[in-house]
Amino acid sequence: MNNHFQIMVADATHYSFAxxxxxxxxxxxxxxxxxxxxxxxEYIVQKMLEGKAVIAFSPxxxxxxxxxxxxWSHGGYVANSGLIVAPPFRKFGIAKAIKxxxxxxxxxxxxxxxxxxxxxxxxxxxxxxxxxxEPVTYSELTQDEAFWAGCKSCVNFDILTAKERKNCLxxxxxxxxxxxxxxxxxxxxTQAMAPAPAPEKPDSPAKQGFxxxxxxxxxxxxxx
Numbered sequence: 001m002n003n004h005f006q007i008m009v010a011d012a013t014h015y016s017f018a019x020x021x022x023x024x025x026x027x028x029x030x031x032x033x034x035x036x037x038x039x040x041x042e043y044i045v046q047k048m049l050e051g052k053a054v055i056a057f058s059p060x061x062x063x064x065x066x067x068x069x070x071x072w073s074h075g076g077y078v079a080n081s082g083l084i085v086a087p088p089f090r091k092f093g094i095a096k097a098i099k100x101x102x103x104x105x106x107x108x109x110x111x112x113x114x115x116x117x118x119x120x121x122x123x124x125x126x127x128x129x130x131x132x133x134e135p136v137t138y139s140e141l142t143q144d145e146a147f148w149a150g151c152k153s154c155v156n157f158d159i160l161t162a163k164e165r166k167n168c169l170x171x172x173x174x175x176x177x178x179x180x181x182x183x184x185x186x187x188x189x190t191q192a193m194a195p196a197p198a199p200e201k202p203d204s205p206a207k208q209g210f211x212x213x214x215x216x217x218x219x220x221x222x223x224x
Contacts, residue, residue, distance in 0.1 A: 005064055005094060007101045010053040017055065018044040021066045025084050038153045039082060044068070052109065054102040056085075056094055064089040067102040070147075071110060077142035078106045078113040083124065099127045103175075112177060116141050118170035125171060132180060133173040138166055140174055 018041035025039065047053040047068040056065035065085040071078050080102045085094045106115050116136075117128060141147075148165060151157050160168040 004059045005089075005092075005097065006057045006059075007097050008055060009051055009101075009105060010048040010055040010066075011051070012048065014048055014055050015045050017063050017066075018042075018048070020063060021082075021084060024086060025082060028084060044082075052105070054098055054105060056089075056098055058089060062086075062088075065094045065098045067098050069102060069106050069109060071113065072142040072144040072147045075110055075113055077144070077147075078110045078115045079117060079142075079147070080106060080115065081117075095123065096127050096130075099124070100131065103131050107177070114177070115175040117173050118168075119173070120170050125173065128173045128175075131175065133175045136172050136174040138168075138172050141172055 021044055022039060022041050044053070044066075048055075052070075053066065053068040055063070058064050063086060065083075067080055067083040069078060070081050080099065083095060083099060083102075085098070103115065106113070115133070117124070117133070118141075119125060119128070148160075151160055151168075154160070156169050
């Protein structure tokens with residue numbers, strides 16, 4: 001059903017939705033009883049201005065969801081933050097569609113960056129896993145103090161502090177592009193290292209029927 005929704009990179013035409021997005025983020029966190037880094041409408045607008053946000057609309061043009069890209073450690077790490085889906089449009093696959101698009105946007109903007117996330121939601125964990133994220137320890141995430149400062153508004157911040165930022169109630173997940181490049185290169189490398197098969201001894205021209213043109217003719221629609 002999400003194919004009927006519009007999932008796009010936000011721009012200046014979407015600034016008026018910033019307050020609605022912030023209100024829904026806060027409301028959703030309160031209902032779940034979990035923490036979320038609070039963002040101002042001005043911050044959301046800035047993300048739209050930078051082309052680092054994804055917004056979703058229903059077929060009728062009603063706001064349906066949002067997510068944005070944050071970079072840390074001088075672009076070495078990227079987080080897809082603030083994922084929110086408006087209550088009337090939940091359970092339709094909108095969250096996965098938004099997460100997929102913002103993941104693609106992150107790869108476009110920061111192709112070498114590690115993409116990470118912290119979440120307590122099983123649904124988000126499943127989406128992340130489908131995109132190639134893997135569970136990791138907190139030590140593998142960015143150590144940028146600005147990122148961890150965002151956890152101060154979380155109700156579980158005391159737990160994070162007590163555990164010296166080594167773990168908390170959130171599960172850490174990471175996508176490392178270097179590892180995926182290695183996996184993609186492996187079959188080609190293996191094939192290149194394999195010995196070439198010995199050429200078969202050709203049959204005699206008489207046995208073949210001596211029809212060399214048959215083997216030189218290109219197949220229709222095929223190029224050399």
